[in-house]
Amino acid sequence: MPVNDLHDAAALPQTTSVTSATQGAYNAIRRMILVGDLRPGEKLKIDVLKARLDTGASPVREALSLLTSDQLVERIDQRGFRAAPACQRNFDEILKLRCALEDMALRQSIANADDAWEEHAVLSLHRMSREDSKTSDTYEDLHKGFHMALLANCGSPILLKFCSQLYDLNVRYRYLAGRSLDYKSRHVGDEHAEILAAAVKRDVGLASDRLLSHYQKTGAFLRQSGLVSES
Amino acid sequence: MPVNDLHDAAALPQTTSVTSATQGAYNAIRRMILVGDLRPGEKLKIDVLKARLDTGASPVREALSLLTSDQLVERIDQRGFRAAPACQRNFDEILKLRCALEDMALRQSIANADDAWEEHAVLSLHRMSREDSKTSDTYEDLHKGFHMALLANCGSPILLKFCSQLYDLNVRYRYLAGRSLDYKSRHVGDEHAEILAAAVKRDVGLASDRLLSHYQKTGAFLRQSGLVSES
DNA sequence: TAGCAGACAAATATCGACTTTCTGTCAAAG
DNA sequence: CTTTGACAGAAAGTCGATATTTGTCTGCTA
Numbered sequence: 037m038p039v040n041d042l043h044d045a046a047a048l049p050q051t052t053s054v055t056s057a058t059q060g061a062y063n064a065i066r067r068m069i070l071v072g073d074l075r076p077g078e079k080l081k082i083d084v085l086k087a088r089l090d091t092g093a094s095p096v097r098e099a100l101s102l103l104t105s106d107q108l109v110e111r112i113d114q115r116g117f118r119a120a121p122a123c124q125r126n127f128d129e130i131l132k133l134r135c136a137l138e139d140m141a142l143r144q145s146i147a148n149a150d151d152a153w154e155e156h157a158v159l160s161l162h163r164m165s166r167e168d169s170k171t172s173d174t175y176e177d178l179h180k181g182f183h184m185a186l187l188a189n190c191g192s193p194i195l196l197k198f199c200s201q202l203y204d205l206n207v208r209y210r211y212l213a214g215r216s217l218d219y220k221s222r223h224v225g226d227e228h229a230e231i232l233a234a235a236v237k238r239d240v241g242l243a244s245d246r247l248l249s250h251y252q253k254t255g256a257f258l259r260q261s262g263l264v265s266e267s
Numbered sequence: 268m269p270v271n272d273l274h275d276a277a278a279l280p281q282t283t284s285v286t287s288a289t290q291g292a293y294n295a296i297r298r299m300i301l302v303g304d305l306r307p308g309e310k311l312k313i314d315v316l317k318a319r320l321d322t323g324a325s326p327v328r329e330a331l332s333l334l335t336s337d338q339l340v341e342r343i344d345q346r347g348f349r350a351a352p353a354c355q356r357n358f359d360e361i362l363k364l365r366c367a368l369e370d371m372a373l374r375q376s377i378a379n380a381d382d383a384w385e386e387h388a389v390l391s392l393h394r395m396s397r398e399d400s401k402t403s404d405t406y407e408d409l410h411k412g413f414h415m416a417l418l419a420n421c422g423s424p425i426l427l428k429f430c431s432q433l434y435d436l437n438v439r440y441r442y443l444a445g446r447s448l449d450y451k452s453r454h455v456g457d458e459h460a461e462i463l464a465a466a467v468k469r470d471v472g473l474a475s476d477r478l479l480s481h482y483q484k485t486g487a488f489l490r491q492s493g494l495v496s497e498s
Numbered sequence: 499t500a501g502c503a504g505a506c507a508a509a510t511a512t513c514g515a516c517t518t519t520c521t522g523t524c525a526a527a528g
Numbered sequence: 529c530t531t532t533g534a535c536a537g538a539a540a541g542t543c544g545a546t547a548t549t550t551g552t553c554t555g556c557t558a
Contacts, residue, residue, distance in 0.1 A: 288541075323541095323542055323544080324542095324543080325541075326543095345548090345549060346549090346550075
């Protein structure tokens with residue numbers, strides 16, 4: 037299973053059976069960073085992770101190298117690795133870029149619309165809605181799955197990868213702001229449904245507006261509830 | 268020296284003194300892929316690279332993992348690494364994305380314009396023009412340096428990294444099409460100067476037009492001269 | 499003759515030990 | 529009292545060897 041699998045992002049929750057130790061370490065560390073278990077800027081010592089994941093040093097090092105792709109880990113030559121720092125400025129940048137790139141991707145995706153894409157998007161929304169526990173990890177996967185499904189038809193794998201990366205970076209800030217805050221006082225379910233409805237109607241402008249508004253609202257929400265601004 | 272150093276992209280040609288074996292392997296393999304020494308889709312066997320670079324397996328593996336970030340290498344779990352494939356479709360995608368993202372970056376860069384940025388861009392052009400051998404490696408570095416210097420002031424490190432990646436991916440296609448073809452029958456020097464002039468005049472629209480036209484011309488040029496289209 | 503099973507060869511992935519580099523502390527000098 | 533230098537501990541980086549996996553080739557069977 038390739039590391040960067042974009043197209044299956046909306047697939048069923050992956051079997052946790054992991055083929056290689058590197059892959060397992062990659063998943064585990066990625067999750068720890070996204071969830072905030074490893075704090076922004078924190079030094080990632082090989083020995084510590086090695087013990088925590090019960091693996092050798094090689095898989096850990098390689099996983100960390102791979103996580104550099106996702107901008108979740110910084111590599112400092114001869115000085116090891118650290119979790120990517122977080123700050124208000126960085127958050128704003130991510131939000132802005134996300135809006136720009138996803139807008140682009142969504143428009144292209146709708147322009148190329150076909151039945152398979154549409155049905156996949158509908159299914160993704162359905163699966164997400166069905167999952168009631170909004171704090172669970174699988175919900176996060178399904179949520180990402182839905183958003184990626186909307187963009188999946190844009191015909192540009194590289195653009196998709198960028199969007200996927202930015203999504204993850206953004207998710208981390210959600211957790212940093214306190215996972216419980218998010219989604220509480222808002223009707224995100226409705227927002228998702230409305231975005232999908234516009235997309236299904238092939239209304240590019242409306243879909244894009246709704247998507248961006250969705251992100252801006254979430255962004256304002258997070259900003260207001262105070263971001264962690266360490267290192 | 269960090270692997271992902273965007274801000275110094277236009278700095279003087281880097282000292283070749285390499286601190287870590289991984290870093291050395293990274294640079295060497297990256298160059299081999301960009302230049303076409305390692306063909307698209309080619310299997311990258313650890314033993315072979317290990318011997319060729321006179322290093323251990325660990326640095327090679329880690330370098331390959333890092334090159335995954337740049338989309339220059341594909342990692343297939345339990346099946347090793349291979350150089351990223353190349354095809355017409357991929358080239359078109361890169362060109363299109365590049366135009367979109369660099370347009371964005373250039374506009375922001377000019378919007379934030381200040382003296383330091385402007386002078387850095389002027390210097391970068393000068394250094395590139397001074398280098399007469401247009402085929403040498405250092406010219407390639409200076410050329411990238413100039414283009415990145417134009418964008419450097421956009422205030423978005425992530426966007427810059429994306430542009431840098433796309434630049435590299437594009438460079439590879441230049442080499443694939445035959446390094447000598449490029450730049451031969453065109454006055455790229457003039458085009459560069461004109462882009463810079465527009466940027467210095469803070470004429471956002473003109474600068475963007477000229478930049479995109481520059482890329483489109485190069486793109487058409489490469490497309491016409493026939494791309495390698497092997498898996 | 500086509501297809502499948504098993505074994506052999508090659509290459510990847512992983513481990514554990516060794517070397518190099520960094521970091522923090524403590525003492526001596528300015 | 530601050531600063532500089534060296535030493536010791538810790539951590540990163542690297543190497544060589546081993547274990548697992550994959551791909552291929554052969555030979556048997558229907």
